[in-house]
Amino acid sequence: MNVIELHDLSKVYGGTRAVDHLDMHVVQGDIYGFVGKNGAGKSTTMKIVSGLSTPTSGTVKIFGSEMPRGGLSSAFSRIGTLIEQPGILPNFSARENLMMKALSIGVAHAAAQCTDLLKLVGLDPASTRKAKKLSLGMKQRLGVALALVGSPDLLLLDEPFNGIDPEETRALRQALVQLNHERGVTIVISSHVLDQLNRMANRFGVISAGRMVREFTEDDLHAACGSSVRVKTTDPTRSLAVLEERLAGMTFRVEPDGGIVITGGNGSRPARAAFGGAASDASTTGAPAPETVSRVLAEAGQTILELTVLERDIEEYFVELMGGADGAATRGR
Structure with missing residues (x-):
């Protein structure tokens, strides 16, 4: 079953075509690495999938159901998102941030779920430190925990490894893999940190100038680069x-x-x-x-x-698919 199925999707901002007749398929249980240069259209695509943006044209199917353009759908409640920046209240602790979201959406056993999520992403549930004093990596992990409140079936993460050190990157990567393997959550991750995606993803999509260049499996990747x-x-x-x-x-x-x-x-x-x-x-x-x-x-x-x-160098392979260093001019995200 395709959890995400996009067909001929386009999004135009003024005179800029951020997404250009994009096709995309994410299978249930995937860790899907969404790869592209800055401005390729990754964030815009993820906003459309999560209901945060309305497409100009094209079809969006989530969990097998076509999404109404500009309307609400119950499918959106099954999606957790961390797009661009985590929505953290800086003067509250990590636990308080989670609890406020959990209570606002009516999560049963909210306290237990928040404790579980903080442990999953490697944060101390008992800490009273305000979120504004957390390191960038800890804020990113808190953002992932916020996206997981309510036990979504689909997780959309936009550049979750940006600006965090190798140790924090490893901890976050392990938490996401555990989440996928033990809870069956389908995860779409856009990232420039290609070696981290290579350690996690079982399927990839490469986007360039708003168009899907190629989708392929982990086996396809290593067959091409072995x-x-x-x-x-x-x-x-x-x-x-x-x-x-x-x-x-x-x-x-x-x-x-x-x-x-x-x-x-x-x-x-x-x-x-x-x-x-x-x-x-x-x-x-x-x-x-x-x-x-x-x-x-x-x-x-x-x-x-x-x-x-x-x-064959894997990184060179991705760069080649993305259009290389001298490829097409970047477009708005």
Whole structure:
């Protein structure tokens, strides 16, 4: 079931098209990484999904029901949001902030839920410190806790890792993964911190200039960026036949110069590659080890001219999809 389904969605502010005929699909149980440069349209899209903004055109379906344009829907009560800045009352403690929201929307057992949420995001339920004295990271975690008041089924988080240190980022990431795994909450996270998304998300959407460039799964990402082996011999035709016979289950591609690129089969799960470079050991990504390729060809009497391991940087892959550093001019969020 698609929790979010957007079709041909557009939002125009004056002469600026912030969202441009966007299609988007978020499956129930996803942690969906929503990736794009500043001004790509991420925040605007999330505001539309949460009912905070009205689309100019297009269709919005939430939990399988089409949302009325400009109207209210009971589906919005199932959505928790943290978009741009958390709505925190600075002169009250974290617990008081949560309690005021919980009581205002009629949460049953409000005190127990607020204690539970503060523990989940790593904040002290007994602390009386005013929210204005919390660190940026603690405010972000409080914002997540506020979004979770009322036990929503869908959580929309806009740049939740902005400005927080690595330790706080890790704590927040672990809390979100726990929330998804243990409570089944579907989470959409827009973020520039790509390595954190890579550690969390199972599905991704890349947006550029208001348009969805591509949606893909975690497996698709690592298949695209995992290592492969390239070999070139004096007899490419014979070498390909030998490799196909001896390395059943692998995927082969012959390049124009006769080089043969070998990657893991469609059913293999590549290793999780690190940012700044794919996994360096091709054998762990589903592709055969270069030593195996060399041995198979040598046993068949093939002369190897070139044998290399190819890697693709995940961050470069995302930047490429987003349009690169010199891509289209940014648009209003």
